[in-house]
Amino acid sequence: MSDERGSAGSVEPLAGYSVGITAARRREEFGAALARRGARVAYGPAIRIVPLADDSQLRHATERCLAAPLDIAVATTGIGFRGWMDAADVWNLAEPLHKALESAVLLARGPKVRGAIRASGLREAWSPASESSNEVLEHLIDQHDLRGRRVAVQLHGEPLPDLVEALRLAGADVIEVPVYRWIAPEDPAPLRRLIDAVATTELDAVAFTSAPAAISFLRAADEQGLREAVHEALLGPVVAACVGPVTAGPLQAEGIPVIQPPRARLGALVREIVEQVPRRRGQLLPVAGHRLDIRGQAAVVGANVVPLSRAAMALLRRLAERPGHVVTRRELLPPGGGDEHAVEVAVGRLRGALGDPRIIQTVAKRGYRLAFDPERGADDRPDAADWRY
Numbered sequence: 001m002s003d004e005r006g007s008a009g010s011v012e013p014l015a016g017y018s019v020g021i022t023a024a025r026r027r028e029e030f031g032a033a034l035a036r037r038g039a040r041v042a043y044g045p046a047i048r049i050v051p052l053a054d055d056s057q058l059r060h061a062t063e064r065c066l067a068a069p070l071d072i073a074v075a076t077t078g079i080g081f082r083g084w085m086d087a088a089d090v091w092n093l094a095e096p097l098h099k100a101l102e103s104a105v106l107l108a109r110g111p112k113v114r115g116a117i118r119a120s121g122l123r124e125a126w127s128p129a130s131e132s133s134n135e136v137l138e139h140l141i142d143q144h145d146l147r148g149r150r151v152a153v154q155l156h157g158e159p160l161p162d163l164v165e166a167l168r169l170a171g172a173d174v175i176e177v178p179v180y181r182w183i184a185p186e187d188p189a190p191l192r193r194l195i196d197a198v199a200t201t202e203l204d205a206v207a208f209t210s211a212p213a214a215i216s217f218l219r220a221a222d223e224q225g226l227r228e229a230v231h232e233a234l235l236g237p238v239v240a241a242c243v244g245p246v247t248a249g250p251l252q253a254e255g256i257p258v259i260q261p262p263r264a265r266l267g268a269l270v271r272e273i274v275e276q277v278p279r280r281r282g283q284l285l286p287v288a289g290h291r292l293d294i295r296g297q298a299a300v301v302g303a304n305v306v307p308l309s310r311a312a313m314a315l316l317r318r319l320a321e322r323p324g325h326v327v328t329r330r331e332l333l334p335p336g337g338g339d340e341h342a343v344e345v346a347v348g349r350l351r352g353a354l355g356d357p358r359i360i361q362t363v364a365k366r367g368y369r370l371a372f373d374p375e376r377g378a379d380d381r382p383d384a385a386d387w388r389y
Contacts, residue, residue: 012038013274015305016298017281019241020194020206022046022213024182026266030207033270040297042203044194046216047182052087061152061177062088066096070104071149072172074136074163075124076156078112080179084154085120087179098122104152105144109136131264133163140167147171154179182212188220195221198238199229202310204281204296205239205273209266214242214250231256239280243269285323288358288371294320301354312350319360324372326363 015038021027024045031041052058062084065073075081088097101122108114108124110131117124128135140146151172153164156179167174185191195217197203208214221230234240234256242248244264251258259276261268283294293300294316298307308316311334319327329340332347347368351357361371 011293011300011303011305012036013278014039016293016295016300016307017204017277018042018197018202018297019273019277020044020197020203022191022194022206022217023209024048024185024213026209030209030266030270033267034273037270037274039273042194042197044191045185046191046208046213046220047210048185050181050183052083052180053090055087055178055181057178057181058084058087059091061175062091062093062097064175065152065177066093066100068150070100070152072107072140072144072146073101073104073152073154074107074109074140075113075117075154076109076133076160077154077179078114078116080154080156081113081116081120084177084179107136107139109133109156133160137163137166141170149173150175152177182210182216184216191217191220192224195224195226195230198233199226201233201237202297203238205241205277206234207241207243207269207273208247208251209243209269211247211250214247218250218254237281239273239277241269241273241276283317283320285320285370286373287323288356288373290356290359292354292359292370299354301356301359304355306353306355308350308353311346312353315346315350319368319370323370324374326366326369328367331367 014034017038018040019034020042021031021034022044023030024047027043027045031043034041085094085097088094098121105125106117106122108117108127110127114124114127126139128139140151146167147170149172151167152175153160153167154177160176164174164176194203194206198206199221206217208217218227218230221227231254234251240251240256240258242251242258242260243266244260246264248258248260259272261272278295281296285292285294290301294313297313298305299313299316300306314334315332318332321327329343332343333340347360347362351360354360358371361369363369
């Protein structure tokens with residue numbers, strides 16, 4: 001991506017930022033993609049997946065599908081459909097399930113599940129231009145008399161109450177097929193640590209790839225007594241990143257703003273995080289002849305990433321609130337008070353870490369200021385439009 005919002009030279013766009021991942025499936029792949037772009041990644045799976053072949057609910061639903069001829073089957077995800085076929089094979093039910101779906105009107109919610117259907121030797125009767133369950137529902141109601149029809153609906157990780165209820169109200173006998181089911185994580189400790197990190201704003205973003213993970217995350221935060229702190233963090237300093245609108249739903253219902261890519265794909269979510277987290281969490285300033293990029297957990301001076309402690313980051317952010325303006329020693333005291341001499345020591349350490357003492361100027365008898373140089377930023381750089389003030 002050409003616009004890295006303040007990166008310089010070879011500095012990766014997410015260097016100095018920390019991202020939490022709540023996903024259970026594909027979390028290593030997701031984390032590796034973020035780490036390649038410089039992020040520090042923290043894992044806290046909010047759910048775990050019940051293995052398909054061991055899931056009694058899926059087997060029971062499959063047996064119901066085979067108990068009498070199916071009229072209609074709705075497949076919603078490629079991985080779920082393939083998993084269903086694989087589980088049926090383990091149970092020696094693959095052939096009868098294939099025949100049942102072959103004789104039914106088979107609908108595919110999107111291109112990935114359409115590919116999975118065809119790879120299994122079946123053919124879909126219809127697929128929407130979008131990937132919307134609502135469009136599938138509209139098609140079913142408009143094109144089919146559903147009274148007394150047996151309709152199998154493959155769920156995609158979470159219930160589809162609106163779709164299922166509407167089909168039942170139209171007279172259909174609906175069989176819900178939970179092809180992969182999520183439950184609470186076996187080891188809750190990583191999730192607790194992730195929630196603590198969000199509540200204390202040690203993370204810059206937390207990513208969600210399923211609605212159940214978002215629900216489980218909020219529920220666990222409530223159980224830890226941190227729901228209010230987590231909610232406050234997600235309203236500002238911590239960015240909630242969701243793979244798509246279904247995943248975003250539980251967070252938005254709580255009034256939490258989210259970022260999400262135009263298409264609900266993991267790669268697109270990585271690109272959205274790369275683009276949006278630096279925009280929302282970073283601050284790029286021309287100071288003392290340098291490009292100073294104040295990131296979530298570090299500063300970048302020119303092409304050098306400078307990791308800073310939480311106290312040093314708080315001090316630097318306070319100086320950057322009004323770049324160039326003097327901030328008194330008393331105003332720089334940490335919450336709860338302290339010694340103004342300690343502020344002098346902290347400023348000295350910050351200067352040393354940044355590598356150029358001129359970045360933070362001492363104003364005699366008043367305090368400190370960043371050596372903000374807006375004229376240089378506006379006039380001396382050909383890419384000045386990328387700078388934020």
